[in-house]
Amino acid sequence: MPVVARDISVAFGERRVLTDFTAEFVEGSMTALRAPSGFGKSTLLAVIAGHQKPDAGTVAFTAADGTEHAPQMSWIDQASPVFPHRTAAHNVAIGALSRGTTWEDALLIAEGHLERLGLAEVRDRLGKRLSGGERQRVAVARSMAAETPIILADEPTASLDAAARGLVIGALCAAADAGAIVIIATHDDIVAERADRIIRMDRLVSA
Ligand SMILES: Nc1ncnc2c1ncn2[C@@H]1O[C@H](COP(=O)(O)OP(=O)(O)OP(=O)(O)O)[C@@H](O)[C@H]1O
Numbered sequence: 001m002p003v004v005a006r007d008i009s010v011a012f013g014e015r016r017v018l019t020d021f022t023a024e025f026v027e028g029s030m031t032a033l034r035a036p037s038g039f040g041k042s043t044l045l046a047v048i049a050g051h052q053k054p055d056a057g058t059v060a061f062t063a064a065d066g067t068e069h070a071p072q073m074s075w076i077d078q079a080s081p082v083f084p085h086r087t088a089a090h091n092v093a094i095g096a097l098s099r100g101t102t103w104e105d106a107l108l109i110a111e112g113h114l115e116r117l118g119l120a121e122v123r124d125r126l127g128k129r130l131s132g133g134e135r136q137r138v139a140v141a142r143s144m145a146a147e148t149p150i151i152l153a154d155e156p157t158a159s160l161d162a163a164a165r166g167l168v169i170g171a172l173c174a175a176a177d178a179g180a181i182v183i184i185a186t187h188d189d190i191v192a193e194r195a196d197r198i199i200r201m202d203r204l205v206s207a
C-alpha cells in the first residue's frame, strides 16, 4: 500500500510552508526528508499522519485491492516523549500491546528491541530517569515493537552519539527491509546516506 501525497500545500497565516508537494512512498523503502530548519519537514510528516490538515492536496493510502483507508502508523516524535512513571521496558512493550499481543509477549518483544538499541542496561529504569538519548531510543524501540506498516520519524537521531545513531539507523533500515514505509525528517548526513531516497524539500520549486 503506497502512500501518495499529491499537491500538498500548507500555510500558517502568510507563511507558505509546503507548496504543491507531491511524492510517492513505497513499501520496503526508507526516504529521508532533508531541508534546513523551518522548511516543513515536520509539517509534511504531520500531514501524512493526519495530525495536520493541508490547505490543499491529498494523501492517499491505496491497498492492492483498491480500497483506501489509512493504515496503522507510528510516529517517532522530535521530542521523544516517554511515559515518565513507567520503565523503559514497559514503554517499549506498549508498542507491542498496541497490536494486540499479550502482556507476556509484549515484554519479550520489548526485551529484543531494547537489546538491539543498546538499552538492555536501562530496561528497568523509569522513563523520567532516562537520558535524552535513551528516551530517543526508547521511542524508536516502541515504534519497532508496534510493527506498523508506516513509520514516520522526526529527527530520530538528534540526541545520539555515533554508536547509538548506528543502532537507530539499523533498526529503521530493518523495518524498511521487512516491508515498512519509513519516512524520516533528518539533518543527519549519515541517516540520509542509508536512505533509499532523499527528498530535498528546499530545492522543490513551486511554479
Ligand atoms: N501550528 C503552526 N502554526 C504556525 N506556524 C507553524 C506551525 N507549525 C509549524 N509552523 C511554522 O512552519 C514552518 C515549518 O515548520 P516545520 O516544523 O515543519 O519545519 P522543519 O523543517 O521540521 O524544521 P526543523 O528542522 O527545525 O525541525 C516553521 O517556520 C514553523 O515555525
Ligand SMILES: [Mg+2]
Pocket: 041, 042, 043, 078, 154, 185
Ligand atoms: Mg522538524
